[in-house]
Amino acid sequence: MKNFFAAMTAVVVLLMNSLALAAVEPKILAESAILVEASTGRIIYERSADVEREPASMTKMLTCILALEKLKPLEEVRMSRAAVLTEDNTLNWSENDSVSALDMITAVMLVSENGGAVALAQTVAGDVSQFADIMNDKARAIGCKNSHFANPNGLPNFNHYSTAADMARIAVYCLKNADFCKIVETRRTSIRWIYPSDKWVELNNTNELLSKYKGANGIKTGWTRAAGGCLAASAKRGEVELIAIVMRSPDQDTRFDDVTELFNYGFEHVRMVEGIAKERTDKKIFVRGGKQATIHVGAKDDLNFPLMAAEDSKLLKVTYDLPKVVDANNDIHEGQVLGEAVLSYNGKPVARVPLVAREDVREGFSLGSLFVTLAAPFLS
Secondary structure: OHHHHHHHHHHHHHHHHHHHHHHOOOOOOOOEEEEEEOOOOOEEEEEOOOOOEOOHHHHHHHHHHHHHHHOOOOOEEEOOHHHHOOOOOOOOOOOOOEEEHHHHHHHHHHHOOHHHHHHHHHHHHOOHHHHHHHHHHHHHHHOOOOOEOOOOOOOOOOOOEEOHHHHHHHHHHHOOOHHHHHHHOOOEEEEEOOEOOOOEEEEEOOOOHHHHOOOEEEEEEEEEOOOEEEEEEEEEEOOEEEEEEEEEEOOOOHHHHHHHHHHHHHHHHEEEEEEEOHHHOOEEEEEEOEOOOEEEEEEOOOEEEEEEOOOOHHHEEEEEEOOOEEEOOOOEOOOOEEEEEEEEEOOEEEEEEEEEEOOOEOEOOOHHHHHHHHHHHHHO
């Protein structure tokens, strides 16, 4: 009987917590929105997050991460006639003007330089159409499910659309790049032309949250009449880092208010707990055909996991997707991925971390490895 009442009390507490969370849901005007934890991408809140909409200049997150990955920082980016004639020549470019790739990426992210995005696309891929193909390939690789990109800047195009959920996936990916993070958290800077060499300009970030919201550290504003107010934003307080996406806010000011509401909700209700710890994932598996019979394996990284107020960390469990025997053909190298550590909450997988070799094992012979070879059918 005592166990029954204890169980009922637990159910009531969880129900009350859930009702309390529902009662304080963020009050936003954006037609689509999503709030995720940055390191895992776990969804904290969403509204019409899979509805296809125009992403406006949030598109430039994808453009700039591709440019960072494919161009050298000091590589010259030249303005073509097409780039100069692109709508909103924010920095008063002339044909054949040029700056470094890093400075152009900075201009595109801070002041939403449309022509600069075209110049980056042409430098990476030769023309905008081919760059759009690269964008779409990258979006699919990141995990985007309902997006198609037709240009590098987000100007209106019938075949250019995304969703709040896909924009969040792109943002999570981008924030894993240290150079990207450094750019998008910059409030004010200047860039200098390579040609003409006497030209320079100061840039002020269009993301007002950087100076108005505690912990704000990115990412990208967006606005067209067709798309409405759009904003991809990030903020970090303590161990919690959040990413918020809003699409079709009524105007350019409301998008900042909407994201502020989302962040306030997230920081109030999300906490980070230990999920997978490198130091506690030391495993030993057998080696066949190696100069030693076993190898130590462990998690590549630590992983903390976001829990909501009503959730219990005791329901987190780590399991290991790891073979009992590995072959040393062509050697096993330290850092080589051999399996996965799987974090589950209440029996449902929620995150994964690669399990990697913690030492080298050379191909060869040992008595122990010979035994493993003979016993492999019984070990597997």
